[in-house]
Amino acid sequence: MNALELHALHKSFGNVIALDNVSLSIPAGSRTAIVGPSGSGKTTLLRMIAGFEFPDSGRIAMHGQWLVDDAREVAAHQRNIGYVPQDGALFPHLSVAANIGFGLAGDRTAKRQRIAELMDMVALDASMGQRWPHELSGGQQQRVALARALAQNPAIMLLDEPFSALDTGLRSSMRKAVSKLLSDAGITTILVTHDQAEALSFADQLAVMRQGRLIQAGSPMQLYRHPVDEQTAVFLGDAIVLPAWVEGDIATCELGEVPVVEPRRQGAAQILLRPEQLTVSALDQLHDPAHSSVGRVTDIDFAGGSCILTLELAARTTASGELIAHRTLNVRNPGINIPALGSMVRLSTAGEAHVL
Numbered sequence: 434m435n436a437l438e439l440h441a442l443h444k445s446f447g448n449v450i451a452l453d454n455v456s457l458s459i460p461a462g463s464r465t466a467i468v469g470p471s472g473s474g475k476t477t478l479l480r481m482i483a484g485f486e487f488p489d490s491g492r493i494a495m496h497g498q499w500l501v502d503d504a505r506e507v508a509a510h511q512r513n514i515g516y517v518p519q520d521g522a523l524f525p526h527l528s529v530a531a532n533i534g535f536g537l538a539g540d541r542t543a544k545r546q547r548i549a550e551l552m553d554m555v556a557l558d559a560s561m562g563q564r565w566p567h568e569l570s571g572g573q574q575q576r577v578a579l580a581r582a583l584a585q586n587p588a589i590m591l592l593d594e595p596f597s598a599l600d601t602g603l604r605s606s607m608r609k610a611v612s613k614l615l616s617d618a619g620i621t622t623i624l625v626t627h628d629q630a631e632a633l634s635f636a637d638q639l640a641v642m643r644q645g646r647l648i649q650a651g652s653p654m655q656l657y658r659h660p661v662d663e664q665t666a667v668f669l670g671d672a673i674v675l676p677a678w679v680e681g682d683i684a685t686c687e688l689g690e691v692p693v694v695e696p697r698r699q700g701a702a703q704i705l706l707r708p709e710q711l712t713v714s715a716l717d718q719l720h721d722p723a724h725s726s727v728g729r730v731t732d733i734d735f736a737g738g739s740c741i742l743t744l745e746l747a748a749r750t751t752a753s754g755e756l757i758a759h760r761t762l763n764v765r766n767p768g769i770n771i772p773a774l775g776s777m778v779r780l781s782t783a784g785e786a787h788v789l
């Protein structure tokens with residue numbers, strides 16, 4: 434059964450349409466990440482699921498029971514949904530321990546024990562229990578907010594940019610730890626993030642929003658490889674979009690012939706490749722010219738384990754006499770065996786292209 438069913442949700446603030454006909458199913462126990470540019474409606478959607486915002490029209494069901502429809506609006510505190518807002522929203526007049534224990538049932542000893550467990554779960558040192566929220570860093574405040582939400586044993590957890598205040602290393606380890614914690618507890622989780630890499634690695638289901646609309650939802654790999662349009666492709670990662678001629682399941686482009694799967698159109702089209710699908714090798718190596726092309730290295734952006742090579746493909750004339758101006762492509766290359774600046778290299782493709 435789905436943990437949540439969102440059906441045709443609509444919400445306006447004055448003349449701003451924050452949500453426009455949004456429908457989405459969230460399987461029980463799954464992790465869904467919602468991504469989209471600033472102002473695309475992500476927080477509004479999360480607040481609506483939590484019960485802090487109500488739709489102008491549309492319905493929400495949780496485990497098959499209506500939370501919101503034409504006849505009812507179940508209040509936030511009756512939903513058993515945990516919500517960690519962007520800023521943590523801790524009670525400023527309560528200590529860390531009191532924030533986490535707020536609303537916990539049981540006697541003093543049981544409460545103290547549960548608070549200690551929860552602090553441990555979110556990697557907060559026990560000595561922080563007596564601090565005030567203003568004495569914590571942004572990342573620590575976010576973890577207290579998470580512990581406070583976990584204390585309620587919610588069936589669904591909503592996380593709005595919960596790792597944004599953490600530095601890169603801690604962010605990744607916290608993400609993994611929280612993800613495991615929520616999975617082990619069987620808590621259905623919805624994460625809003627600006628970080629596409631975070632969304633791709635965290636989620637079973639990825640939902641992309643733009644201007645209040647849900648543009649595409651599916652597995653991270655499906656969306657990354659087969660985005661519905663160029664904007665979504667670029668939003669989810671570095672993209673190489675090339676004009677091509679599609680015939681059957683082969684697209685012919687400046688990089689030669691590239692296989693495509695179930696192309697949505699034949700003839701003139703745009704195709705998408707990800708930079709990791711391009712491989713650079715020395716010109717003297719044997720290659721099938723139908724599946725590769727030649728370019729000059731015009732820039733090298735070294736980043737340790739990998740580097741980005743800027744390659745300029747020569748201008749050329751197609752069989753029909755059409756002139757294709759020279760094109761510049763960025764290609765990801767390992768940080769070793771880097772070709773020299775100005776050298777000519779062969780560029781080959783791997784895997785399938787996606788027809789946009």
Ligand code: ATP
Binds near residue numbers: 450451471474477
């Ligand atoms: P961000 O990534 O910047 O947090 P978002 O995708 O979460 O953005 P929302 O906060 O949901 O976007 O906002 C969607 C739109 O609705 C925006 O144009 C925003 O200005 C508007 N909006 C949200 N809440 C309100 C409100 N209470 N009153 C008026 N407008 C609002």
